[in-house]
Each structure stands twice: as structure tokens, then as C-alpha cells.
Amino acid sequence: MSMGERPYKIVIGLEVHVQLLTESKLFCGCSTKFGAPPNTQTCPVCIGMPGVLPVMNRKAFELAVKTGLALNGEIARFSKWDRKNYYYPDLPKGYQISQYDLPICRGGYLDIPAEDGEGTRRIGIIRVHLEEDAGKSMHDEKAGRADSRIDLNRAGTPLLEIVTKPDLRSPTEAKTFLTELKLLLNYLEVSDCNMQEGSLRVDANINLHIPTDDGQYVATPIVEVKNMNSFRAVERALTYEAQRQYEAFLETGHKLGDVPKQTRGWDEDAQITRPQRSKEESSDYRYFPEPDLVPVTITEEELERIRATLGELPAEIRRRLQTTYQITAYDSDVIVNQGRAFVDYYCRLAQGCGDGKMAANWVQQDVLRTLNERQWTIAQFPVSADNLAELLRKVRGGELDTAKARMVFAEMVEQCCSAGEAIQRLGIVQVDEGELRRLCEELVAANPRVVAEVKAGKDKAIGSLVGQAKKRNPNINPARVKEICLELIQRQS
């Protein structure tokens, strides 16, 4: 159901946690690499042994500032750390070092493509702050036993918590937001936002505004939805939950404030949300300023220095590609989604061959397909932008038709050679214009029935002449043959 058709308005806010791409954890020197054997990337500090102390990772702080700037937020010139106290086995100190009332960034927004394809929607950000991640607990329920296993490799990993305003109006929009956020954070080299590896986690707060007869609306109780493991799961979970809330409202009439905030977990197998006993129920985290860490101040100079490292961001790049190279929004999307290196390749190619649209087609189809087939990155791609540009120029100039150009391209990929070399190796010889003309004259003369059909309006019939020309000489340019034959036929009548 699209937004316009529903009998209610959906209100969604997201709480996103992303792991930062730093070498080491937020408060100690342990590695943050994913996939190591359990409890091998730990030290007394992140295990929370008696007597240890945290020391702040500057790089993590810079990445947080970078993100805040890219999200157009207000960076706090003075921010501090706080302890969030609760007991759980994956939180070895019994508290998490986080930021409570003076987060590194407040406000800001991210523009996302509107669902209807027209323009963008501005999604507000409430705050961005840094905190350390907890470890992982796994429940090992073999026959008769019910052990819990704790892996502290993840404990202490720097997390950025990004909280949006409840500005999202549909599950699809929520998914789009996450996609756009991931793209931005990839470009900033802040996080790889990989949900499968846990470097991006998201919880959603959702409720409905249901219109009443008097033109007002009633708000349903807010539900927090957790345990969504992919962007698609987010979309499906929120779609399910919205409908469930509507049905629940029709049945119970509960409004916001009537019942306490519920937490529900998404069950991927059953495709439903279930109530969860929230592990910290009416949780009082007893926040207080972290006495082991000094507050962080940032000067205007440092802020500008960090701002200068942002680089061109996806939204700007999209706009630039569209205006400079005359390509569609869709094309620019595909290109930008592949990352900065791919964008650079495309631009060089477009400039080199002089036709942005043609370049866009080639990178989206031929280049991207090859990269995917061979599991290459653009950096590993053996055909340089300059070499591909040369090939495309030949196509534009009429020297090669598209079919032949694809053969040449394949040869260039295989042999890591230039377009000229590939053409030679394949034995493609350009047919001289005069020879081409003579061939066409012959074919036109030899095929009066085809000529009659074309004259009668069946342009497609020309294909048979082209086919015959190809058989006579595989090096002919089919498009050129078609042009010449049509011209000859026209002149006849």
C-alpha cells in the first residue's frame, strides 16, 4: 500500500549504531577486526579488570566529528563522556562509557530520494554521539545444558549512535534512509555499515497517527522494534508492525500514554514481531560524568581541518554527474553507489570519450558486469578509463559498431591491452567507405523485393541486407550499411 492509500499515517524514528573504521577500540589499543576467534582481541582494559583505565581514541573522535559535519549537525565545541550503568555479562565493567547530555553533535539532517521519485525528503537528526560497544553473548543450548558464552572481542569497539527525528513516513522510506546513510558513511570512510558483520545495527521506534472524525488524529503507543538484520528486514518488519498496530488500535483503542512503551523483536523466520521482555525494564542508568576521562574540546581550526577531509559527498556527486555529463538520476545513482573510485573512473571515461550517456551505459553494463563476474574492484579492473575512452571514441566515430566494440572490450579485459592492440589481435579491419558503398549498391540491386518492402514503409526489412553484407564481409559496420542502403533506396524513388 502506498502512503496515500493507507487509513493512517506512519511515524518512524530510527536509532542506528555504526561501528567506526578505526584500527583500534575506543578506549584501548585492541584491534577491531571482525571474525577473530573469541576473546583473542582483548586486553585488561576492555575486559574491565580491576585497576584499568580508558584512554580516548582520537581517530574515533575525528570520525564522529566528520560524520556530524556531513550530516549538517552542530558540533559541540565541548563534549564529555558519561557512564551508563547496568549489569549484563557482555558489559564487563558494569557500565558503558557513552555520552549523555553533551553529545559530540546535535541536530542535522540527511536528504533522501523521495518515494515518489520527485525530489528529496529531508530527514532530521536529533543527535550523534560516541559510545563503546558491548561484547557478544551467545546462548548455547545443547541437550540438557543452557550455557551462555561471552565473546569480548567486540567490547570497546567504537560506535556512533545516530538518532533520527521521527520524520520517516513509511517502511520504504526507512530502508531508503539506511541505504543513503550507508552510502554517506562509506564515502566518508567512517564505517562500512555491513549489517551481516554487525557494523551497522538499527532499532526503530514506530507508531501511527490515525485520523479521527473531527479532522484531528490519535497517536498509538510507540513500539520499539529490534532484531532486524538487514535493510529489507527493516522494511518488512515495519510494514508488519504498522498493520499490527492498526489492528491493535481497532481492537483496544489504546492511545499514546495509555500503556507503557513496548519492545518487540522481529522474527525473521515467522515474519512477525513478538513482544520482548526488555532486559533493562524501567531502567535507571544512573548516568554521571565519567571521572576517568577528561572532556574533549575542539577548536575552530581543528573543525575546519576535519571539514576539509570530507571530500565530495554522494548527493553532491550525483548532482554534478547529472549536470556535467547529462545523465539521468538513475544512472548517477548506480555510479555513485559503486564508490568514489568508480565515480572517478566514470568521469575520466566520460571526459575521454566525450559522451556522458554512452560512458554511463558502458560502465553500468559492461564494466560493472565484468567486475561482478570476476569479483574485481574498479581498482583491479585491467582496462583503464583512458583505454576504454579510446574504444568508445572509435564507436562514436563510426569506426566500430557496438557489437564489435564489445568483442574488442572483451579482448582488452583478457589481454590487458589497448583498444588498438585488441582490434589488431582480433583482425578487425575497418572497411573503406568506397568499398562499403559498392557493396551496398550491389545488395540493393540484387534484392528488389526488399527494396520494394522498404519503399512501402517496412523499414525493418533493411535488416536482411545488413545480414547479407555481414556474411560477405564481417568487418562491415552494420549501422553504416543500413544508412547507405536506405539512402540508396531513397534516391531510387
Add this chain to the structure above:
Amino acid sequence: MTSLDRFPFDRCASELLVALRVGHVTSEDLVQAALAQIEKYDPHVGAFLAVRGEKALDQAREIDRRRARGEKLGLLAGIPVAVKDNLCMEGEPTTCASRMLANFVPPYDATVVARLKAADAVIIGKTNLDEFAMGGSTETSAFQKTRNPWDLERIPGGSSGGAAACVAARMVPLSVGSDTGGSIRQPAALCGVTGLKPTYGRVSRYGLVAFASSLDQIGPLAQSVEDCALLLEVLAGHDPRDATSINRPVPPYRELVFQRPDAIKIGYVPEMLSDGVSPDVVRTMEETLNVFRSLGAEIREVALPHARYAVATYYIMACSEASSNLARYDGVHYGYRTDEKAMLAELAEERRRLQQEGNLAALDDLDTALVRLYRKTRAEGFGAEVKRRIMLGTYALSAGYYDAYYLKALKVRRLIRQDYDQAFERVDMILGPVTPAPAFRIGEKINDPLAMYLFDLFTVSANLAGIPALAFPAGLSTEGLPIGVQLQGPPLSEERLLQMGYLFQQVTDWHRRRPPLIENDRLLS
């Protein structure tokens, strides 16, 4: 081995270093002497929780060998040192005098321990303390009492009671303690030894099992001010592993201590010598002021108007931070864990009973196994005082109370600091008592926590303000018990305090008095 005094540790460390250097004595001799003294007197005093005799002797012999080879040695080469058992030492149990950490062996050294090792000091053993440094009498230790060498029926003070007692009993010349609300200075004063709480951040806290992070500091105890200066120089300095440690060079305290400071103005607060303070303490204070006058210091009255809020402020802040710092002791990752089988059986039995009763509400509320593990581990692992402080702290930080207690305490703390800042515009240092009375009897206050807390009234302010304070013996009570006084100064004014303390000890001999236990070599039957 050449002949030594009856108590080699009557000599101060710098004298012993000379004797070692010229070969009058070896480090092995000193360690043997320490071990002999400990063997003789510690069964009565109970200063040590652990003595690492064999390892210490091995270390001493190695240092002797290196010295013989002419190698360069550290500042404390060959000197026996005792370390409070809340400082982590790699490979050695660090118990904090608690059942909770009875089996805890750290895989790393505290920074100060590493510095002691780098200075070639020989760590003899770990000393007793109040559990997790929470207390003022060393009575809350889960393992043993420490007794004041001056009167074995009395407390040695706390929480660094063991560290003070072992120096007083001439077992070692130097020890390292920690001071959160007076825990170096108070036992120093009650045991007749010298102790220093440095400026907050002067000494790295990495490896000190945290009690109250914004108040804890590590410092030296010794018989003399110059020994404290020497040990401070070894302990102090910036540590990249402690974000609160001060990044400033360490002055050569061991040399500066002998310099005579220029015209010094010493302040005192008259209110501190009024009722509630024992006449012995008042008399000692007055005599000390006279001594300083005779040394050329100008004496002035100063005011610290918010001092009367100091104990309340301290206990709110310290307990709040402690409630968080001690949350990690939950039986999951290290340390004591309750007997799981018994715990699970107990829980199963409760569940059965409630099911039988049909008490659905209680069943719903019943602890999960995890929560029951936490509850029992902490109930069994912690002593009463620790639990009391955790509860106080949790309360002070909880929603609805944070503003009235913790936040308010933060504000008053600032005012207390401002009092000192203003006072130090008029004087260079402030002289005051350390305790309102000499050592009380063991058991006298243990059931009256508030009375125990009020005994801290003179020491907590220095921790709240983050300023340095030097405590040294300045008299004896009519019953012959030591009375100490303290000099407090602005941040990073340790040199000046040490210099004044040294001058005092040049013209007095309180610091050379020996407890009767040692003096008369009389053992209590």
C-alpha cells in the same frame, strides 16, 4: 654481611642507598633483615597479607650481582618496599583485602609497580587494607586485622593501615599506599610515620583498583620526609594509560627536599582547633605552629568556610563513584563467583514452592539465574562496609535523587576548591590536624559508621580539592600515642611541602620515635 644497627630500617632509605653503594651492606642483607623483622613482629601487627620472601631474595641477589658488575642501577636499587594490596602486581595475588578478589592474580603491573621495578626496588610483599580501601581503620579487611605497633589493641588507621604499620614497625623503610579521603595520611599520623598524598594526577592511577576515580591518589609512606621525596620521585610522572595524569615534568624531589624555601607563610584554620578535637591534638598543633614560627615562617589565620560540608560531599561523591567502579565484581569474568550448583538448586526450589502456592505474581518476579548469580556473588564476596557504600552511592545517583545529591556534591566540591584557591592567595600552605584524636581501640567505632566517617573530617578536603598534603608526626598524646599534622598546598606544590616538612624534622625528632613494641622489643603475650 657487616654489622647493622639493631633495626636497619631506623636509617632512612637514602642512608641505606649510600651503605649499599659503598658496600657496607648488600641488598640481600636488607631483604633478610626485613624478612626477619616481619617474621618476628608481623604475627602481632598483621601488616602483610602476603610476603614474597623467596622472590624478593632472588631479586636482591640479582641486584647485588649487577651492582658488583658496575651496571647502572635504579634510584631505589636494593631497597625493600611494601605495596598496598590494591595495587596490581603481575603474577602476584592482588586481593584488595576482599573475598571478591581473593583468587585474583593480575596479568599486568600497575604503573607505579612498574616504576618501582624499573627503579630496582625490591617489593617484599602486599600490605593489608580496609576492603577495597573503604574504611579508616583497616578493620573492614576480610582477611585479618592490622594492629597499631604503638598499641596492639588499637587501630593503625586506614585504609592503608598495613602500609603505615610496617614502616612504623621497622619492617621496611618505604611503603606505597593510596589516599582517597585520607587513607595515607591518617594511618601515617596514627602510626607515627610520614605520608604524602600528591596532587591529583601527579601519580598514575593505572593499576590502582579504583575506589573513587576522581579522588584516588597513590603516594609514599616512610619514616622521614626526605624518604617520601625520594619515593615520590620514582612514583610520579605522566602516564599515557591514565587520561587524568598530569603531563608535566617531575621535579627532582629527592634533591629539592633539602633546599630551604624562601619566606613561607603558613595558614591555619582556628575552627579546626575547637571542640570535637582532642586536647592532645590541639596542643600538638600549637606546638607545631611554634616550631614553624621559630623556623622563620609567618603564621596567619585563614578561613575555609565550606569545610563543614566536606565529609558529606566526600561521602556522596566517593560512594557514587564506588558504586559504579565496583559494578564489575559480578562473578562473571574474574574473581569470586558464588557456588552455581547451589544457587541453581536454591532457585529451582523457590520456583517449585511458588508454583505450588500458585503465587503467579511472585513467580513472574522471581530472579533469573543470571540475577541470582549476581546477587549471591556480591552478597558473599563483599563485606558490610563495601555494601553500605555501594548502596549509598547507587541511591545518590538514582533517578530523582541525582540532582539533590551527586550534582549538589559536585557543586559544593567546587566551592571547597575555591576556598583553598582563595586561601592560597594569602598563604603558601595550610597547617592542620590529620585526625581529631589519636588511634582509637579496635572495635570501638566499627558499628557506628557515621562516627567512623566523621573521623575523616580533616583529610577529605584535600582529595576533594585535588591538592597535595603531607602528614608527619608532630607529637605524642598523654597516653603515648602518635599525633600527626598535615601541610596542604596548592596543586603541584609538593616540593614546598616536602621542604617545610624536612625542616621540621631537622629540629624535631618525633619521626624518629619508635613504637614500644619495637623499642622494648617486648612482645605481647
